[in-house]
Amino acid sequence: MDLLIEKVGHSYGSVEVLRDVSLDIPRGQIVCLVGPSGCGKSTLLRFLGGLEVPDHGRVLTVGEPPADSLNPLTYVFQHFALLPWRTVEGNIRLVLEDHRLGRAETEAIVADVLARTRLSEFRGALPKQLSGGMKQRVAIARALAVRPAVMLLDEPLSALDSQTRELLLDDLVALWTRQPFTAVYVTHNLAEAVRLGHRIVVLSRRPGRVRAVVSVDMPLAARSLGDPILEAHQKELWDLMRDEAMAADRELIGD
Numbered sequence: 440m441d442l443l444i445e446k447v448g449h450s451y452g453s454v455e456v457l458r459d460v461s462l463d464i465p466r467g468q469i470v471c472l473v474g475p476s477g478c479g480k481s482t483l484l485r486f487l488g489g490l491e492v493p494d495h496g497r498v499l500t501v502g503e504p505p506a507d508s509l510n511p512l513t514y515v516f517q518h519f520a521l522l523p524w525r526t527v528e529g530n531i532r533l534v535l536e537d538h539r540l541g542r543a544e545t546e547a548i549v550a551d552v553l554a555r556t557r558l559s560e561f562r563g564a565l566p567k568q569l570s571g572g573m574k575q576r577v578a579i580a581r582a583l584a585v586r587p588a589v590m591l592l593d594e595p596l597s598a599l600d601s602q603t604r605e606l607l608l609d610d611l612v613a614l615w616t617r618q619p620f621t622a623v624y625v626t627h628n629l630a631e632a633v634r635l636g637h638r639i640v641v642l643s644r645r646p647g648r649v650r651a652v653v654s655v656d657m658p659l660a661a662r663s664l665g666d667p668i669l670e671a672h673q674k675e676l677w678d679l680m681r682d683e684a685m686a687a688d689r690e691l692i693g694d
């Protein structure tokens with residue numbers, strides 16, 4: 440299943456947030472959305488997930504989600520949203536409970552996503568016993584459990600310290616390399632975008648419009664911290680964003 444955004448525009452009251460945004464999210468790719476604060480990245484993600492409907496334009500799905508997908512469009516948020524009284528395994532089971540799966544299938548899904556996120560030995564732990572990075576791995580495992588056609592990630596690493604973020608970036612690359620998934624990934628962090636994005640969409644400041652789409656033509660597994668090609672892409676992105684980011688900051692102060 441691919442996602443298509445066609446000429447999307449939206450205002451909240453008198454504030455125009457997005458204008459004439461068109462994009463496609465092809466199956467099996469990670470598309471990163473970057474842009475200055477307040478340019479409408481999270482809003483666009485909510486439109487993609489069907490949580491809100493834009494004033495103008497539309498979001499289309501092309502093709503069917505995989506037959507075994509329990510929730511075709513699944514979010515991963517910055518703040519994990521785990522239930523503190525449930526174990527790691529219990530948090531994952533929660534999203535399967537409404538789906539009338541047999542016991543064996545539920546067990547197989549839970550075991551599979553725990554293994555894919557390297558959490559098998561922590562299945563009985565409570566969230567308070569886990570580091571921030573592990574909590575986010577649980578949130579990713581929970582998202583994978585419903586076999587989404589597209590994962591919608593809203594700054595999933597931004598609450599984590601830089602070492603943990605590096606480790607999780609490696610985890611996401613390993614996950615994708617073993618079994619490619621489709622994702623839209625909102626981030627402020629250009630280093631993250633060049634490590635994970637097959638394509639990086641740069642939005643202008645509010646009202647957000649597509650300013651540029653940068654393709655990174657290097658296999659995810661070959662991308663490493665400090666790679667000169669990635670650093671050149673990062674600089675290209677920053678050159679596109681710098682003036683807009685400064686102007687957006689001034690505008691937000693004036694809001």
Ligand SMILES: Nc1ncnc2c1ncn2[C@@H]1O[C@H](COP(=O)(O)OP(=O)(O)OP(=O)(O)O)[C@@H](O)[C@H]1O
Pocket residue numbers: 451454456474475476477478479480481482483627
């Ligand atoms: N439900 C809402 N009602 C009113 N205004 C909203 C609503 N949601 C978002 N906005 C406004 O729309 C603009 C875009 O918000 P959004 O969160 O999509 O931007 P963003 O690019 O994700 O920002 P950031 O990078 O700072 O997280 C902001 O000015 C925000 O205050």
